[in-house]
Amino acid sequence: MGDYSENLIEIHDLKYSRGHRAIFDGLNLTIKRGEITALMGPSGTGKTTLLRLITRQLIPQQGAIFVDGLDISTLSQSELYQLRQRFGMLFQNGALLTDLSVFENVAFPLREHTKLSNRLIRHIVLTKLHAVGLRGAADMMPAQLSGGMARRVALARAMVMDPEILIYDEPFVGLDPISLGVIVRLVRRLNDALGITSIVVSHDVEEIATVADRSFLLSDGKVAASGSPDELRTANSELVRQFMHGMADGPVAFHFDAPGYEEQLLGRDTE
Amino acid sequence: MTRVLRDIRNNLVEFVRTFGAFQLFFLRLLRHSPAILGTRFGLVIKQVYNTGALSLVIIMVCGLFVGGVLALQAYSNMAVFNAEDWTGVAAHQVLVKELGPVMTAILFAARAGTALTSEIGLMKATDQLSAMEMMAVNPVRRELVPRFLGGVIAMPFLAAIFSAVGLFGAHVVGVELFQVDVGSFWQQIQLIAESEDVNEGIIKSVVFGFAASVIAVWEGYNAMPTAEGVGRATTRTVVITAISILVFDFMITAALI
Numbered sequence A: 001m002g003d004y005s006e007n008l009i010e011i012h013d014l015k016y017s018r019g020h021r022a023i024f025d026g027l028n029l030t031i032k033r034g035e036i037t038a039l040m041g042p043s044g045t046g047k048t049t050l051l052r053l054i055t056r057q058l059i060p061q062q063g064a065i066f067v068d069g070l071d072i073s074t075l076s077q078s079e080l081y082q083l084r085q086r087f088g089m090l091f092q093n094g095a096l097l098t099d100l101s102v103f104e105n106v107a108f109p110l111r112e113h114t115k116l117s118n119r120l121i122r123h124i125v126l127t128k129l130h131a132v133g134l135r136g137a138a139d140m141m142p143a144q145l146s147g148g149m150a151r152r153v154a155l156a157r158a159m160v161m162d163p164e165i166l167i168y169d170e171p172f173v174g175l176d177p178i179s180l181g182v183i184v185r186l187v188r189r190l191n192d193a194l195g196i197t198s199i200v201v202s203h204d205v206e207e208i209a210t211v212a213d214r215s216f217l218l219s220d221g222k223v224a225a226s227g228s229p230d231e232l233r234t235a236n237s238e239l240v241r242q243f244m245h246g247m248a249d250g251p252v253a254f255h256f257d258a259p260g261y262e263e264q265l266l267g268r269d270t271e
Numbered sequence B: 001m002t003r004v005l006r007d008i009r010n011n012l013v014e015f016v017r018t019f020g021a022f023q024l025f026f027l028r029l030l031r032h033s034p035a036i037l038g039t040r041f042g043l044v045i046k047q048v049y050n051t052g053a054l055s056l057v058i059i060m061v062c063g064l065f066v067g068g069v070l071a072l073q074a075y076s077n078m079a080v081f082n083a084e085d086w087t088g089v090a091a092h093q094v095l096v097k098e099l100g101p102v103m104t105a106i107l108f109a110a111r112a113g114t115a116l117t118s119e120i121g122l123m124k125a126t127d128q129l130s131a132m133e134m135m136a137v138n139p140v141r142r143e144l145v146p147r148f149l150g151g152v153i154a155m156p157f158l159a160a161i162f163s164a165v166g167l168f169g170a171h172v173v174g175v176e177l178f179q180v181d182v183g184s185f186w187q188q189i190q191l192i193a194e195s196e197d198v199n200e201g202i203i204k205s206v207v208f209g210f211a212a213s214v215i216a217v218w219e220g221y222n223a224m225p226t227a228e229g230v231g232r233a234t235t236r237t238v239v240i241t242a243i244s245i246l247v248f249d250f251m252i253t254a255a256l257i
């Protein structure tokens, strides 16, 4: 165990598999307090899965995860919920509650966890919606929003309780260049002004380079490389170069594990 | 051959496991129910309204015709013995004790149960339940228990409405169509019907309400989080509810006789 005044999240020797497929196989990773940490990696390496493990939506088969010095596998349900109130999470697809309006979606955590007056709630919600540029959409229903708008509303909801740790699963996908710039700056500003610790999952090498303090490149169930974006960009590991420069050939297979191509096309039964 | 046996064994083990999980789930819903009834009654009322409003029209229409057809059958049989006055009694007994609760529960499953299942299944498929978990809100308490209680509360009322409308249908057929004397039609019912008959109907509709609601909620919560999975779960809701209702009906009737 390391220094918890500096390390907010520590992952030790994490093993997690789905069925027979090992997704993580001895992962070690540390997230430092007050920094923006990027998790990168090819699609399907388990970035979303890792976020779910850190927040104990999933339970690993082996290994330990410490959040602020607490081994999360030992928490009771109510302790877990207490811990989760310190998290804000932006889901990959937004995950807005479809039977509530945009305003009520953002207000949802406040209504569930606080006894604030309606006026105060209204004030807070509109401020957060304003920050993502969607104050005007407060009365719309989630079904009326575009994908990018839904993700921005979800971001407003994730930060409405002023969490200490903000987790973003692919926050930059599907945004136009203008909103993209705004959101990137917002992530940075939230982190610096409020002293939040941020975890950003993204494929987007460019955006990560501008926003992250430290990045981890995940591959094959382990951390393949880590360091500041500059360090990663200039690293001479072949795998890192392949990912950072978007090349199809290299140590990371573009293809998901599969039987031989020729064999399968010719229809020979592999069983 | 061994393969068939192994499949059978695996299916059996799977069935027992699922059934055990189902019972635990039911207990979990019950455990949270008092707190939700006490502190979040608004959520429950909303669901009573949802399920009730969804099923009300279909239940009234079906009740009317079922009552009517019962009177048709009863009249043509009673007429043989010159006992036309008993048309109402026959319709009443069948409606209140059997068809009211059973038909209501099956219609409820088809209309409101499927809606509950697909709502919950879609919330799961679109990560809404996970999002609640992450906001430190227990989705079982916030979404599942109110829906379950909504169904449990709505069902007895729906069954009562079904029987009442059914009696009206029987009256239309018996009195208006076949000219049974209005006085004796209703007087016979009053003379013969006992409060036990009504109690039996109430017991059944309460039990069916629990069964239909918990099945609908369970199927949604355990649906595969895909469009196809949710579709299959709604189908299972109807099938499993219909079977369980008929089995329960037999058991309760046998126990009360």
Ligand SMILES: Nc1ncnc2c1ncn2[C@@H]1O[C@H](COP(=O)(O)OP(=O)(O)OP(=O)(O)O)[C@@H](O)[C@H]1O
Residues within 6 Å of the ligand: A018, A023, A041, A042, A043, A044, A045, A046, A047, A048, A049, A050, A092
């Ligand atoms: N419910 C599930 N059942 C079985 N396997 C799953 C399930 N969810 C995810 N997986 C597997 O886990 C692996 C990691 O999935 P995950 O969603 O974490 O990937 P990801 O890195 O977030 O990818 P992306 O960048 O495309 O979002 C995938 O290979 C997937 O096949």
Ligand SMILES: [Mg+2]
Residues within 6 Å of the ligand: A047, A048, A049, A092, A169
């Ligand atoms: Mg993902």
